[in-house]
Amino acid sequence: MDNETYLFLAFGISWVVFAGYLWSINSQAQSLTDEVKSLRDQQEDEHQ
Amino acid sequence: MSPGGRFGNSSTGPALAVGAGLTMIIALYMMFLYAPTDSVQGPVQRVFYLHLPMAWIAYLAFFIVFVASIAYLVTRSRRWDQLARSSAEVGLVFTTLVIITGSLWGRPIWGTFWEWDARLTTTLILWFIYLGYFMIRSYIPDQERSMRYAAIIGIIGFIDVPIIHMSVRWWRTLHPEPIVTQSGGPAMPDSMIYTMGVALLAMTLFFASLVYQKLLVEQARDELSDYQVVESDRQADAAERVTA
Numbered sequence: 001m002d003n004e005t006y007l008f009l010a011f012g013i014s015w016v017v018f019a020g021y022l023w024s025i026n027s028q029a030q031s032l033t034d035e036v037k038s039l040r041d042q043q044e045d046e047h048q
Numbered sequence: 049m050s051p052g053g054r055f056g057n058s059s060t061g062p063a064l065a066v067g068a069g070l071t072m073i074i075a076l077y078m079m080f081l082y083a084p085t086d087s088v089q090g091p092v093q094r095v096f097y098l099h100l101p102m103a104w105i106a107y108l109a110f111f112i113v114f115v116a117s118i119a120y121l122v123t124r125s126r127r128w129d130q131l132a133r134s135s136a137e138v139g140l141v142f143t144t145l146v147i148i149t150g151s152l153w154g155r156p157i158w159g160t161f162w163e164w165d166a167r168l169t170t171t172l173i174l175w176f177i178y179l180g181y182f183m184i185r186s187y188i189p190d191q192e193r194s195m196r197y198a199a200i201i202g203i204i205g206f207i208d209v210p211i212i213h214m215s216v217r218w219w220r221t222l223h224p225e226p227i228v229t230q231s232g233g234p235a236m237p238d239s240m241i242y243t244m245g246v247a248l249l250a251m252t253l254f255f256a257s258l259v260y261q262k263l264l265v266e267q268a269r270d271e272l273s274d275y276q277v278v279e280s281d282r283q284a285d286a287a288e289r290v291t292a
Contacts, residue, residue, distance in 0.1 A: 003090045003156050010095045010152040014102075014145050018254075021141050025261050032268045039275065 061264065064257035071250035075243070083243040095153040097243055101251035102146045103171075107209050109139025109255065110174070110202075113181075117202035120195065126270060129195045132202055133185065134262035138255060140178045147171060158222060166215035167223035170208060177205035 001009075079097045086093035116132035119125070150168065151161040162168065181201045188194035216223050 001156075003092045006152045006156050007092045007094055010092075010098060010149045013148055013152070014098055017141065017145055017148075021138075021258070022261075025258070025265060028265045029261070029268070032265065032272060035272060036268070039272075039279075 061257070061260050064253060064260055068250065068253035068257045071246065071253055075247040075250040078243040078246050083240050084237065089157055092153060092156050095149055097247040099146060099149040099153060100244065101248045102142050102149065104248060105251055105255045106139055106143040106146050106171075106174070107213070108252070109135045109142060109259075110178070110206050110209055112259075113139065113178075113202040114206035117199035120199045121203075126195070127267075129199065130263055130266040130270065131259075132199065134259050134266050136178055136181050136202065137262060138258045140175070140182070141258075142255065143171065143175045143178065147175065163222050165222040166219040167212065167221055170212040170215050174205070174208045174212060177201065177208060181205065 075097070079094055083094070083097070085091055112135040113132045116128045116135065120128035120132060147168075150171075154163070155161050181198055184197050184201060185194050188197060215221065
């Protein structure tokens with residue numbers, strides 16, 4: 001591999017890892033939002 | 049910190065994300081189009097603008113873990129634990145990338161991906177310390193105890209950070225000595241120093257944005273788990289009343 005390939009590998013891997021991590025935080029937030037929503041719905045059903 | 053015991057407010061997250069995005073675009077422009085190509089190392093030297101800010105962020109992340117862990121042990125307030133675990137997770141991601149980008153830079157320059165040199169080895173030790181930090185958290189079922197033990201690891205683990213920083217001065221290593229913070233000023237042209245400055249700012253804002261997002265997730269997770277405990281106690285009481 002030449003000098004430039006290592007440069008693009010370093011940048012490429014870093015951005016893929018960051019994108020994956022952002023996606024993981026986002027899906028954790030989404031699943032928590034869904035869980036809170038389902039608990040709220042459950043509570044509302046119990047009150048009615 | 050808001051009165052409710054949370055860090056930041058509703059505009060903190062978007063402001064950090066926009067700031068990080070804009071400075072990152074400028075930093076990328078400077079890294080590839082403004083900064084000159086190094087005459088000795090060639091294009092791969094541009095990894096420096098990624099590798100060094102990431103290393104700085106790794107130090108910063110574990111400094112936050114250190115401070116938040118002390119604050120947790122003193123106050124026993126869960127928000128400090130939430131901050132420590134958010135910063136540790138993001139710090140672990142950055143430390144992983146410091147090791148990867150360093151190896152990819154080292155291969156064409158040193159002729160090897162890895163060498164058991166003092167800087168590389170102490171950085172790897174830091175990576176394992178924080179891996180242990182998360183293992184403790186997931187293996188101890190008692191939440192209070194796991195937060196306490198994690199805080200102790202967060203404090204002791206930070207001792208490795210100054211060792212990493214000083215390793216290139218204390219031992220003969222393959223890793224070069226600091227060229228930005230050396231006595232007598234940085235040993236590189238102004239355009240490289242400015243590029244490094246903007247890259248450092250961009251990466252710091254990006255880190256702050258990630259920690260903030262992670263913190264919101266951790267706060268929501270704790271609130272949900274508290275709610276589930278209260279709810280299951282309520283249901284158990286109701287069931288007991290029915291049987292009685």
